Amino acid sequence: xxxxxxxxxxxxxxxxxxxxxxxxxxxxxxxxxxxxxxxxxxxxxxxxxxxxxxxxxxxxxxxxxxxxxxxxxxxxxxxxxxxxxxxxxxxxxxxxxxxxxxxxxxxxxxx
Amino acid sequence: xxxxxxxxxxxxxxxxxxxxxxxxxxxxxxxxxxxxxxxxxxxxxxxxxxxxxxxxxxxxxxxxxxxxxxxxxxxxxxxxxxxxxxxxxxxxxxxxxxxxxxxxxxxxxxxxxxx
Numbered sequence: 001x002x003x004x005x006x007x008x009x010x011x012x013x014x015x016x017x018x019x020x021x022x023x024x025x026x027x028x029x030x031x032x033x034x035x036x037x038x039x040x041x042x043x044x045x046x047x048x049x050x051x052x053x054x055x056x057x058x059x060x061x062x063x064x065x066x067x068x069x070x071x072x073x074x075x076x077x078x079x080x081x082x083x084x085x086x087x088x089x090x091x092x093x094x095x096x097x098x099x100x101x102x103x104x105x106x107x108x109x110x111x
Numbered sequence: 112x113x114x115x116x117x118x119x120x121x122x123x124x125x126x127x128x129x130x131x132x133x134x135x136x137x138x139x140x141x142x143x144x145x146x147x148x149x150x151x152x153x154x155x156x157x158x159x160x161x162x163x164x165x166x167x168x169x170x171x172x173x174x175x176x177x178x179x180x181x182x183x184x185x186x187x188x189x190x191x192x193x194x195x196x197x198x199x200x201x202x203x204x205x206x207x208x209x210x211x212x213x214x215x216x217x218x219x220x221x222x223x224x225x226x
Contacts, residue, residue, distance in 0.1 A: 030212070031212040033212060033214065033215075035215075041219075042202060042217040042218065042219055042220050043154070043202070043204075043215070043217050044217070045214040045215060045216070048212060048214060050212075088154065092212040092213075097159075097166075097167075097212075098144055098156040098159040098166075098167060098170075099144070099156065099212075099215060100156065101146075101153060101154040101156075102153075103153045104153060104154075
């Protein structure tokens, strides 16, 4: 897959505040996947976006794929301590191609 | 249904020793991926297989690393000889490859420390 850049690298928030991480590419992406990795754990698949402008929601999480399919975002509303972890975006060329992961955004929540 | 199973969970070895990491895929999955995770480099794809065939090994750091898939459900990643800079968490992941990208299911990882 193509290289993807994630910002910010670290994000400290107070519990209850919102959080957003961004994933950017210089080239058009065929798809974007998002994963969450808890401290000491392994990456866990959250969602895949394929269509231009696509928006998907999972409870307090909102995922968006840009119109040009060059960027994506993950927004968490009213963070909770269970949201702590690293959020990765990843891209593949499709089919059996290996995923290329961004460096991730580490979410730290202060109670 | 059992997830991806990796062994050992932790491995501590001395420089120069051979290390073998093991991975059992989820039943029915046809693609297998080995990743390495470090603070500096993040998650790096080392190699992946589709239907037991290595498709892309361009991420393998050097000839000291080798990976095999002797059957549809099992894979090994071998490092010989190991070096301190190989210290990392090694993840195996599997998927059922179809269409436009498939979700990866990761194992719990093997934390390798080479002294």
